[in-house]
Amino acid sequence: MKTLRLILGDQLNSKHSWFNGDQSNYVYCFFEMRQETDYVIHHLQKVIGFFAAMREFSKELQTSGCKVVYYNLNAKENTQNLSDNLNQLIKQLDIENFEYQEPDEYRLDEQLVTFCKTLSIKSKVYSTEHFYTKRQDLATFFKNKKQWVMESFYRDMRKKHDILIVAGQPEGGKWNYDKSNRNKWKEKESIPDFKVFKNDVSEIISVIKSEKIETIGHFNSKYFEYPINRKQALEQLKYFCEHLLIHFGDYQDAMHTEQVYLFHSRLSFAMNCKIISPKAIVKTVLNYWTKHGESINISQVEGFIRQIIGWREYMRGMYWALMPEYKTLNYLENTNTLPDFFWTGNTKMNCLKNAITNSLDNGYAHHIQRLMITGNYALLTQINPDEVDAWYLGIYVDAVEWVQLPNTRGMSQFADGGKIATKPYVSSGSYISKMSNYCDDCYYNKKEKNGDKACPFNSLYWNFLDDKREKLNTNFRMKMMYSLLNKMNPEDLHNIKLRAKDIIENPDNY
Secondary structure, three states, rough: OOEEEOOOOOOOOOOHHHHHHOOOOOEEEEEOHHHHHHHOOOOOHHHHHHHHHHHHHHHHHHHHOOOEEEOOOOOOOOOOHHHHHHHHHHHHHOOOOOHHHHHHHHHHHHHHHHHHHHOOOOEEEEOOOOOOOOHHHHHEEEEEOOOOHHHHHHHHHHHHOOEEEEEEHHHOOOEEEEEEHHOOOOOOOOOOOOOOOEEHHHHHHHHHHHOOOOOEEEOHHHHHOOOOOOHHHHHHHHHHHHHHHHOOOOOOOEOOOEOOOOOOOHHHHHOOOOOOOOHHHHHHHHHHHHOOOOOOOOOHHHHHHHHHHHHHHHHHHHHHHOOHHHHOOOOOOEOOOOHHOOOOOOEEEHHHHOOOOHHHHOOOHHHHHHHHHHHHHHHOEEEOHHHHHHHHHHHOOOOOOHHHHHHHHHHHHHOOOOOOOOOOOOOOOHHHHHHOOOOOOOOOEEOOOOOOEEEEHHHHHHHHHHHHHHHOOOOHHHHHHHHHHHHHOOHHHHHHHHHHHHHHHHHHHH
């Protein structure tokens, strides 16, 4: 029976069981659509990257003998809508079965479930065969527990998959080396040039321009430099193991004005498109460490693996456990608007200027830049989480909603009231100075709370605690900071709040 199989832009898994065996009865379809380019304003490099990776995978399938229908964005037959494109192909090709893999975005899952109900032919849904866990595994793991803390889930994952485990105990004697992963990079250890892939995307750029797709960010090259196929992803992984893993854990939270990537892997785009699997990455890293353990400390390896089998799987589980209500949560009742400089980088605050400019130029920022610079500022200035979500989902090349939304609305903005983070991740300028060199040449003074040259983060921090006192003062992890706030001179607090009010109301003056 003739079967149509849909492949979404983040389902580019060449190792999927779909591609085993006789392919004569299957037709695979890919669509570049306005439905996907327009539901949020994306970074230009994100649109380019997804289309480039989709085209690569389509060619790979055709080379292996699969029948493929691929709609470019400007194809005449492209309706720009997923359901309409599928109906069109089912009719044209006399399709008798329709199959698809579980989407990782709730909106697409809903769309395909609804679409299948309208069909007069049979339909079937498959696993993407990508993650360690199934959608509801995390909810099952935490059933009847008051708090869904990532650390307990992470330890269970380590045991279940025998990762860094010796005789049932954590290898090296610790489950978590997070305290070793918080060093400031002081330029002692040299950082190798990052690996570049010269993927010519001139034709894709031309189509995006001719179709007038609205985008954000910059792209001043014809080459997309992140991996867009499995061969490149494996090369990137090899490069990471050989050149970057040795200091990854040490500096995974560090930030620096002269470094975009530091010791980070640059694999998140390929992984989130499913070009390479988390299991393949973890296995390769562990194998490399086994051979080179004398020169690579376990803290480097554990810090990297925790992000993949712990945090990444935890975020996906939280997304499917809490959607669709999760997308509407606004526990702190924040309503302000993102400043214009989030789209330009034009601000005197050096930390924000660097983090935002990196994001605009490269479609990239690592987790601490996202959490403790842009996210910290957005939370302290009490931005509506809907606006923060849209910016984060749009600006990063690796952003897909299942991982972006819980990280942003939960971890970064505390809009879920503590379902993911046990306290708001807010800080004054002191944390930023501790983890970066951003403060060294900044217009503002990190030590001052008031005055024209005082770091805006300092007044915003104390103002936020005071404004949100009713919501947060019973939080055990905030107890010490509220104790300090309660001892603050009332006149000093008044002046701090006046300055914070001005920063919030006139952000582009700062």
